[in-house]
Structure formats: C-alpha cells, structure tokens
Amino acid sequence: MIESLDSHGFFNQDIQTVLSDLKCTKAQFEETLSFIQTFEPIGVAAKNSIDSLMIQLKTKGNTVAYTILKDYSKELEEKDFYTISESLDIPYETVFDELAHMQECNPFPCSEYDTESTTNLALPEFTIEIDDDQLKIIPKEMGNLSLHCEEVKLSKEAKKYLNEAKFYIDSINRRNKTILLLANILITHQKNYFLFQDDLKECTLKEIAEESGYSISTVSRTLSDKYYEFNNHMYPVKDLFISKTHKGSSKDSIQKAIQLLIEVEDSENPLQDEEIVEELKNMELYASRRTISKYRKELNIPNSKQRKKARLY
Numbered sequence: 156m157i158e159s160l161d162s163h164g165f166f167n168q169d170i171q172t173v174l175s176d177l178k179c180t181k182a183q184f185e186e187t188l189s190f191i192q193t194f195e196p197i198g199v200a201a202k203n204s205i206d207s208l209m210i211q212l213k214t215k216g217n218t219v220a221y222t223i224l225k226d227y228s229k230e231l232e233e234k235d236f237y238t239i240s241e242s243l244d245i246p247y248e249t250v251f252d253e254l255a256h257m258q259e260c261n262p263f264p265c266s267e268y269d270t271e272s273t274t275n276l277a278l279p280e281f282t283i284e285i286d287d288d289q290l291k292i293i294p295k296e297m298g299n300l301s302l303h304c305e306e307v308k309l310s311k312e313a314k315k316y317l318n319e320a321k322f323y324i325d326s327i328n329r330r331n332k333t334i335l336l337l338a339n340i341l342i343t344h345q346k347n348y349f350l351f352q353d354d355l356k357e358c359t360l361k362e363i364a365e366e367s368g369y370s371i372s373t374v375s376r377t378l379s380d381k382y383y384e385f386n387n388h389m390y391p392v393k394d395l396f397i398s399k400t401h402k403g404s405s406k407d408s409i410q411k412a413i414q415l416l417i418e419v420e421d422s423e424n425p426l427q428d429e430e431i432v433e434e435l436k437n438m439e440l441y442a443s444r445r446t447i448s449k450y451r452k453e454l455n456i457p458n459s460k461q462r463k464k465a466r467l468y
Contacts, residue, residue, distance in 0.1 A: 164265030196264035204262035
C-alpha cells in the first residue's frame, strides 16, 4: 500500500482494484490505511489535500477546525464566516483562530521529500540494444543484495531483523523480475519502432495486463516513473504506451502528421485545427478538432493565430 502512494503521498487508487490485488477485506484495508496515516509526516496516505488537512487537524486535537473543514466547505469557499459562527455557536473571532490552525497544516505533507535533486537521480531500469536484428533487454546492475549470516544461535530480536531483511530482499528481486517481464512484453509489441523506426503501435495498459496476467493497476504502478536507455538516450517507459482515437488512428501517427503539416503549411495562412482535421482525413488518419487541439498543445505548437503572429516578426 505504501508503494501505491503518489508523488504527493496520497492514496487515490481504486479501492475495489486494490482489494482484489491485495486479496484482503475492506475492513483489513481500512485498518491498515488508518495505521499508515499515523506515520510521519502526518497527513500521508490521505485521499487528497483536504483529507490530509483533516488528518493533521484531528491528530493535533484541533476538533473545531476539523469540524469546520469537514462540514462547512461551502461556507469556507464563500467566506461565509457568520454562518459558521452561528451554526457552531462560537464567537465570530474564534472562526479566524480555527482558520489559523488550518493554515499551519501542510496540504501536501510529502512535498519536502519531492526535491529537484531527487528528480535528477532518475536512472534507467534497463537498456535496449539491437543485435543481429534482434532486440535485447539488458537490466541495469544496481548492485547485488545478499544476506550473510553465520550459523550461530540468534536472539529473538535478531531473528526478527533477519526475517525482515529476507523479506525486503525477496521483494526487491520480485520487483525487478516483474519489471523485466512487463518490459519484455511491451518492447515486443513495439519492436518495429526500435528496429525500423516505424510509428509506435497502439498498446494499452489493458493489453499488457491481459498478456502478463497482472492487473491493470499492477502494470501501471510497476512501470510508472520508470525509464529505459536506447542509443545512449534515456526515455520514459510510459511513452511506449499508445492509445487510439475513437476512429482507430494511433496517437503517435496523428502527432507526427500534425508536425509534418505545420512544417509545410503556408506561413501567411497557418492551418486552423479544423483544417488539420480535414488534411488528416486525406492521409486516412482520423481525429476530432478537440483531439487535434490537445495533441498540438502536448507538442508545444501554438494555435494558428499565434503561429502567424510569430512569423510576422
């Protein structure tokens, strides 16, 4: 469950999926989640920033502030402090004192651990190489974990630490095997992209989950924020997943076509998104105007008016 927390330290996974993956009851899940929420920093494992604030207020014993945040969110949004004061039968000034307690809390308690230096330490999990027109996946050596213990009589506490160490080593080994298994399936799907520079094929989390036997959430968690190395460059594994538009054209093909059309467009009359839709149809690619706008923004391409203005200067 701890490994399922996002970068903010929030637990926002689908509950039913988690219960199925962990093979536990809802009561066991809720008990464990409540236990994790007692860890430092207080507010970790909450659903969202509001839930995190509520956990912090409750832990600190700020019951009035907790009640205000829990039951008067609309009044807080509208700054209707008189209603809060009358409903709770507390002085108007006291409402501001309780607001101060809220402001002392951190809506993103794990933000202090999400530093720029940590981001720069991203390392590839594996390297992809081409050998005689065949793809090879080579795991990166991150060091070997092993456990050495002499055959001596151990105390009860020492045995406990020994068993914990074995558990963590086994978990890491299972994690590495799972990454390589899923990577092998994913790379096989996209082999023509690496071998012949073809467009990326449609490939979704669901497809990889079905082929591997893992759940979609497990595939997502395992490959999230993972990188691979190819031709001495590092790339996010997530970029190998390609969805389709409702008419069946892959996102990768459409984005490349958009770039090509804009590169050769009339500089004085740049293509509008509606015109790009029509041009794509001539190339047997299909996407809505909204999809074109979305992909254009992902590619950091300005709209037609902005492109025309930029070319005038």
